[in-house]
Amino acid sequence: MYPALKKEIETYEKRTPKSRAAHEKAYARLPLGVGSNYRYYPPYPLFVRDASGGRLRDLDGNEYLDFNLCYGALMAGHCHPAVMKAVEARLHLGTMFGMPHGAELELAEEICARFPLEMVRFTNSGGEATMSALRLARAVTGRDKIVKMEGGYHGGHDGVTVSVKPKSSDFGSAKAPNTVIVSAGVLKATADATVVAPFNDLEAMEAIFERNPGQIAAVILEPIMMNIVFVTPDEGYMQGLRDLTKRHGVLLIFDEVKTGAKLCWGGASEYFRVKPDIITLGKSIGSGFPLAAFGASADLMDQIAQQKMYHAGTYNTNPLVMAAGLATFREVLKPEAYTHVNALRKRLMEGYDAIIRKTGMVAYVDGAGANGGLLLYPKRIRNYRDWYDGVDYDLWMQYWFALANRGIVAQPFWPDEQWTISVQHTEKDIEQHVAAFDQIAPALAEAQHERLATGTRTGH
Numbered sequence: 001m002y003p004a005l006k007k008e009i010e011t012y013e014k015r016t017p018k019s020r021a022a023h024e025k026a027y028a029r030l031p032l033g034v035g036s037n038y039r040y041y042p043p044y045p046l047f048v049r050d051a052s053g054g055r056l057r058d059l060d061g062n063e064y065l066d067f068n069l070c071y072g073a074l075m076a077g078h079c080h081p082a083v084m085k086a087v088e089a090r091l092h093l094g095t096m097f098g099m100p101h102g103a104e105l106e107l108a109e110e111i112c113a114r115f116p117l118e119m120v121r122f123t124n125s126g127g128e129a130t131m132s133a134l135r136l137a138r139a140v141t142g143r144d145k146i147v148k149m150e151g152g153y154h155g156g157h158d159g160v161t162v163s164v165k166p167k168s169s170d171f172g173s174a175k176a177p178n179t180v181i182v183s184a185g186v187l188k189a190t191a192d193a194t195v196v197a198p199f200n201d202l203e204a205m206e207a208i209f210e211r212n213p214g215q216i217a218a219v220i221l222e223p224i225m226m227n228i229v230f231v232t233p234d235e236g237y238m239q240g241l242r243d244l245t246k247r248h249g250v251l252l253i254f255d256e257v258k259t260g261a262k263l264c265w266g267g268a269s270e271y272f273r274v275k276p277d278i279i280t281l282g283k284s285i286g287s288g289f290p291l292a293a294f295g296a297s298a299d300l301m302d303q304i305a306q307q308k309m310y311h312a313g314t315y316n317t318n319p320l321v322m323a324a325g326l327a328t329f330r331e332v333l334k335p336e337a338y339t340h341v342n343a344l345r346k347r348l349m350e351g352y353d354a355i356i357r358k359t360g361m362v363a364y365v366d367g368a369g370a371n372g373g374l375l376l377y378p379k380r381i382r383n384y385r386d387w388y389d390g391v392d393y394d395l396w397m398q399y400w401f402a403l404a405n406r407g408i409v410a411q412p413f414w415p416d417e418q419w420t421i422s423v424q425h426t427e428k429d430i431e432q433h434v435a436a437f438d439q440i441a442p443a444l445a446e447a448q449h450e451r452l453a454t455g456t457r458t459g460h
């Protein structure tokens with residue numbers, strides 16, 4: 001660990017002893033001391049006491065501007081008043097029934113009015129939504145295989161727990177990447193049915209279809225790859241993919257768990273003017289409650305209506321969650337919300353950009369809608385291998401801890417994530433974020449130049 005990073009981590013440790021103590025205790029009963037593997041990071045994660053609006057406080061009482069926002073699940077910000085009110089109003093009318101109650105139809109109407117969908121089913125997490133979407137694609141096409149992007153993340157089920165962050169020793173060819181299982185316990189036979197493709201490469205995709213004639217049920221992808229910071233499709237890629245999938249009878253699934261609510265009013269279909277066959281939604285559509293969904297045309301969803309495809313769940317359409325979803329669509333994700341977050345995001349990007357140029361940092365900043373991020377790369381990255389070839393974990397940790405020490409949780413921990421701006425953030429919050437980046441940038445640029453000059457990089 002180099003001195004500038006060591007100094008920031010020591011400062012973090014001095015400021016957050018209660019988080020350390022809580023984490024040490026949790027280790028005995030919770031693997032890694034946390035409830036989800038991504039939440040663990042060294043030396044120990046921040047433990048949260050409470051949060052409200054665009055801010056949170058840790059156990060030691062330090063306050064932070066929060067641009068992590070639960071891995072992008074809170075474009076509403078913490079405890080949005082309209083959502084709290086709607087949930088509180090429902091709370092005493094029964095918390096779950098396992099029976100229909102009407103609110104699920106209201107929410108389905110909201111979703112179908114906004115996204116190019118005719119029918120939806122609700123789930124409790126994005127992972128369940130993508131799992132069901134893939135099952136639907138198989139049910140409709142009668143085909144077994146699916147294609148996912150190298151570096152893409154779609155939740156923790158076996159079919160997509162492959163090639164999320166593969167190492168170069170396992171890569172295989174750039175045009176036909178290996179399917180690399182991520183986790184012990186994944187059923188190999190299931191993983192074998194997942195073919196991995198490079199993002200932004202139509203030629204490679206066509207070759208995959210030709211190598212697997214009549215076997216691919218669907219391509220699932222994030223329209224903007226937000227599990228490698230922020231990677232946008234090349235001009236024409238999305239339309240090209242749409243045309244190609246149609247030609248081969250392959251269904252196109254937009255995994256909009258991240259983009260759906262936060263990119264713009266109608267999500268990626270509106271943004272890229274491309275209509276997929278199936279859409280999955282999650283995270284910010286629930287404003288802090290476990291709400292996700294998958295949907296398609298009535299024709300495709302008929303597989304469920306005809307009881308050919310099974311989709312069930314005790315917690316599906318929980319009335320409190322439906323209330324949160326309805327308040328989110330009707331009172332949070334309004335046109336003015338997008339105007340607000342777009343303006344703040346532009347200001348944040350401009351602020352970062354000016355500081356990058358001033359300090360000579362080898363970096364750029366990218367974003368759209370509520371999301372964006374700092375990319376410590378000389379030029380725009382186009383796919384997972386570009387991300388992998390340039391990522392420097394230690395340098396990135398300096399960025400994250402240095403900002404945390406100055407009261408900014410810039411994004412979720414890990415260099416593949418990005419910031420989220422909430423409707424409750426203000427211009428002043430953005431100025432505070434930019435000012436903190438201005439403070440830490442000279443030391444970050446200096447460390448980066450030294451590491452580039454000496455060829456020192458903490459890769460993946």
Ligand SMILES: Cc1ncc(COP(=O)(O)O)c(C=O)c1O
Nearest residue numbers: 125126127153154155255257258
């Ligand atoms: C694009 C995408 N799809 C699916 C998921 C899984 O969602 P969940 O964590 O709600 O299961 C995530 C989570 O980060 C995601 O980013």
